Amino acid sequence: MKTPIELTEYQFSGKNNPLYQISDHPVNKLVRVIEINRAEFMFDIDIISIKSTTHFIDPVLKIVVFSQPTMVEQKPWDIVKGDQTIEIDDDIQPVPNPDFNDELPVSPANYPYMLTDSYEQFKRLSIQLNKPLLDLFIDSNDQKALFD
Structure with missing residues (x-):
């Protein structure tokens, strides 16, 4: 609740x-x-x-x-490799499991959404969502010769 x-x-x-x-x-x-x-x-x-x-x-x-x-x-x-979570697509939506059977009990083998490695997914989405901002900061700092 x-x-x-x-x-x-x-x-x-x-x-x-x-x-x-x-x-x-x-x-x-x-x-x-x-x-x-x-x-x-x-x-x-x-x-x-x-x-x-x-x-x-x-x-x-x-x-x-x-x-x-x-x-x-x-x-x-x-969040480490080996943990499982619901797979999220590039639009941040859960990916349906095409093999899910709603007449059977929900279980790891019969789950409504695809499951994937938690670490790999979180890493992929974090990079995807943060890369444009990081690119701006890195380019700005590079133009100011802050990395020299």
């Missing part, structure tokens, strides 16, 4: 970091919001590390009860 809240009503880091509301906590029922603090692209060692904070909110009192570093399965949030 995801209790609807208005994220602008809450004070987080104040740095305009990306915010994502996820499902409510399964035990304490607090609303959870992930605030992305940093993404480290370590293409040389095939790791993309996401540093973020999970904020736990009481939707009745409208306060952040506590915050903690975001963990995935009790480990730091790293």
